[in-house]
Amino acid sequence: MKPDLYEISDDEWDNHSFKPSRVLKRPRSSPPPLDSFAYKPPPQLTVSTDDDDCVEITPNSVNLDELEDADVDECDAAPAATRGRRFIIDDDEEDDGGDRNGSGSVDLYDIESTEDEVEDEIEEVDEDDVVGRALQKCARISVELKGELFGSSGAACERYSEVESSSVRIVTQEDVDVACGSEDSDFQPLLKPYQLVGVNFLLLLYRKRIGGAILADEMGLGKTVQAITYLTLLNHLHNDSGPHLIVCPASVLENWERELKRWCPSFSVLQYHGAARTAYCKELSSLSKSGLPPPFNVLLVCYSLFERHSPQQKDDRKILKRWKWSCVLMDEAHALKDKNSFRWKNLMSVARNANQRLMLTGTPLQNDLHELWSMLEFMMPDIFASEDVDLKKLLSAEDRDLISRMKSILGPFILRRLKSDVMQQLVQKTQQVEYVIMEKQQDHAYKEAIEEYRTISQARLTKCSDLNSKNVLEVLPRRQINNYFVQFRKIANHPLLIRRIYSDEDVVRFARKLHPIGAFGFECTLDRVIEELKSYNDFSIHRLLLHYGINDKKGILSNKYVMLSAKCRALAELLPSLKKNGHRVLIFSQWTSMLDILEWALDVIGLTYKRLDGSTQVAERQTIVDTFNNDTSIFACLLSTRAGGQGLNLTGADTVVIHDMDFNPQIDRQAEDRCHRIGQTKPVTIYRLVTKGTVDENVYEIAKRKLGLDAAVLESMEEVSEGNMPEKTMGEILSAILLS
Numbered sequence: 001m002k003p004d005l006y007e008i009s010d011d012e013w014d015n016h017s018f019k020p021s022r023v024l025k026r027p028r029s030s031p032p033p034l035d036s037f038a039y040k041p042p043p044q045l046t047v048s049t050d051d052d053d054c055v056e057i058t059p060n061s062v063n064l065d066e067l068e069d070a071d072v073d074e075c076d077a078a079p080a081a082t083r084g085r086r087f088i089i090d091d092d093e094e095d096d097g098g099d100r101n102g103s104g105s106v107d108l109y110d111i112e113s114t115e116d117e118v119e120d121e122i123e124e125v126d127e128d129d130v131v132g133r134a135l136q137k138c139a140r141i142s143v144e145l146k147g148e149l150f151g152s153s154g155a156a157c158e159r160y161s162e163v164e165s166s167s168v169r170i171v172t173q174e175d176v177d178v179a180c181g182s183e184d185s186d187f188q189p190l191l192k193p194y195q196l197v198g199v200n201f202l203l204l205l206y207r208k209r210i211g212g213a214i215l216a217d218e219m220g221l222g223k224t225v226q227a228i229t230y231l232t233l234l235n236h237l238h239n240d241s242g243p244h245l246i247v248c249p250a251s252v253l254e255n256w257e258r259e260l261k262r263w264c265p266s267f268s269v270l271q272y273h274g275a276a277r278t279a280y281c282k283e284l285s286s287l288s289k290s291g292l293p294p295p296f297n298v299l300l301v302c303y304s305l306f307e308r309h310s311p312q313q314k315d316d317r318k319i320l321k322r323w324k325w326s327c328v329l330m331d332e333a334h335a336l337k338d339k340n341s342f343r344w345k346n347l348m349s350v351a352r353n354a355n356q357r358l359m360l361t362g363t364p365l366q367n368d369l370h371e372l373w374s375m376l377e378f379m380m381p382d383i384f385a386s387e388d389v390d391l392k393k394l395l396s397a398e399d400r401d402l403i404s405r406m407k408s409i410l411g412p413f414i415l416r417r418l419k420s421d422v423m424q425q426l427v428q429k430t431q432q433v434e435y436v437i438m439e440k441q442q443d444h445a446y447k448e449a450i451e452e453y454r455t456i457s458q459a460r461l462t463k464c465s466d467l468n469s470k471n472v473l474e475v476l477p478r479r480q481i482n483n484y485f486v487q488f489r490k491i492a493n494h495p496l497l498i499r500r501i502y503s504d505e506d507v508v509r510f511a512r513k514l515h516p517i518g519a520f521g522f523e524c525t526l527d528r529v530i531e532e533l534k535s536y537n538d539f540s541i542h543r544l545l546l547h548y549g550i551n552d553k554k555g556i557l558s559n560k561y562v563m564l565s566a567k568c569r570a571l572a573e574l575l576p577s578l579k580k581n582g583h584r585v586l587i588f589s590q591w592t593s594m595l596d597i598l599e600w601a602l603d604v605i606g607l608t609y610k611r612l613d614g615s616t617q618v619a620e621r622q623t624i625v626d627t628f629n630n631d632t633s634i635f636a637c638l639l640s641t642r643a644g645g646q647g648l649n650l651t652g653a654d655t656v657v658i659h660d661m662d663f664n665p666q667i668d669r670q671a672e673d674r675c676h677r678i679g680q681t682k683p684v685t686i687y688r689l690v691t692k693g694t695v696d697e698n699v700y701e702i703a704k705r706k707l708g709l710d711a712a713v714l715e716s717m718e719e720v721s722e723g724n725m726p727e728k729t730m731g732e733i734l735s736a737i738l739l740s
């Protein structure tokens, strides 16, 4: 079965390409803190808010020819007028009334003729400078918007509490009560104060006709709730009842529906996935073809609808493109970090004509600045269009001036609050790195792999006699480097993830037994079965033998084999003591086969658990979450980092074990925050397992370095220092192991 959005199967691991990261050097001068809606003191600007304060942004349509996807049809050819956004500085139009075409009584003037003071803020840029041009356009709106956000009072609002009083100007909790309340329900829609600021931020951008926004609060601070309240208020204040399109990972579809019912009971919501999709697709198709409005206020879909090229998905997307969406809302919007992906392009072809593209993500900066740019381009394609320019080259993480400029200019479009800033009452989160030490068998397996790969590398090196290289990148093909690295990671996690116990002779013997019973299908030849089994790891062979009840002198493995790994042994010590002290645990791994082994380990240790990964039926996922949260007799929940790490509320646990870390630390951060979020009452502890003396340690170093970039762009600079780990790409790491 095709895995879910981010699920990585073992096969895909083999093809995984790890991107090298960059070292952040100490900045020449510290960039300012993120210039955000919530925290920035008012700039000392003299922006006029007199009449005529309207800016029209010149449409800069995305080149449709770039979309390779056959999806692009007549629906994409939106009139230019709908692409350009009007930005109104004048705030006295209380009856904005959903007039989002810029018609009505407001006067407009061209962006080129803004105030002199504004011009002073904007640097001259070269015409060919894509990034500079975009930032220049953005700066114009940014300057105007800042003036609007902080008012003319000039009152400083460094801290959240001050922002609360100075910025909450459009709606208050009373408005939320009226808009979200329902007579049929006891539910009290009470927003936390910072959430009220968030809803006001979104409403302000809507009223200013800014076509996009990023709500980037840290995970678990209630982005879903703020976004839904915002949609409710659009209906209540602006008579804008949609239709809205919400795109999210499969695991959180149910949660969205549930939260929509609670916070927006008046909306009709349709989940367009699985059985519901089959039931509604004809009806929706004929309604949209006839130009009739959709029979819902909110349509909930998964990202997967934009990823594939099946006729069914193409039809679905055609339906979506026929309607004009008010707000297209992307949850876990870092899914749009690659503007060359089908997902990005297909979703853009639906979202382009929406009034607003609202992005929710707790981790906006995943790896590099060009990924952030992809999101920005999605959010406001008119401004951030980069055509076919290679952004990777333009957006260097080492360009401190660029980072500083981006932070300052993007501030008004991105609202990011950290838990430490807004929720002093949120329980403490403690991070712990557990270095575990391999015992004999695992250590041998690791050393054997080093020897084997070293021999191959040295042989290659000798062949290229003119090379006296110390870099495997010059000696081995990229794919082989990836494979070696993955093999090292596997052994560091569990030696059963490679084949070492079962010899080729064993495999042939098992194949002779499995072939006649059709274990691989009766049409499969014996040779093919042997070939297939040879590619299996020890654990997979063991499981197959177990399944078919095949045993001989060296057949099914005994339970002691599951404890061959240092990590499993560490868990065998840690978990029972956690249980004894009343804790409950989420255990994350990136590999589904590792989760299988962990199930075995938990059985051996004698602990109860649930499991959720990409192969779990979407309809079942919320049930698993609810069962785990409510049934305290279940001690652990095993999750794949990709399918289980996003959006889920698992506050039933207070401890997280990251069994194997990701190169991208944001993925692990997402996982940690499944239980460190609103609703958590106990202090949370995160354990990261790192196998000593293996590439695990390098992965941990790389992850730490990437977090430094995140801190530089989105947070304060405190975390970035010269003490960062030395720059070691995967190639360099392998060079050190294999060519030394």
Ligand SMILES: Nc1ncnc2c1ncn2[C@@H]1O[C@H](COP(=O)(O)OP(=O)(O)OP(=O)(O)O)[C@@H](O)[C@H]1O
Residues within 6 Å of the ligand: 190, 191, 192, 195, 217, 218, 219, 220, 221, 222, 223, 224, 225, 226, 259, 361, 362, 646, 647, 648, 649, 673, 677, 678, 679
């Ligand atoms: N004002 C509130 N009142 C009651 N419950 C709330 C409130 N705000 C958020 N919650 C609850 O807190 C939990 C976390 O909220 P939510 O899922 O919206 O966070 P999030 O920021 O979207 O997280 P993630 O980034 O992980 O998706 C949810 O169970 C939600 O119902």
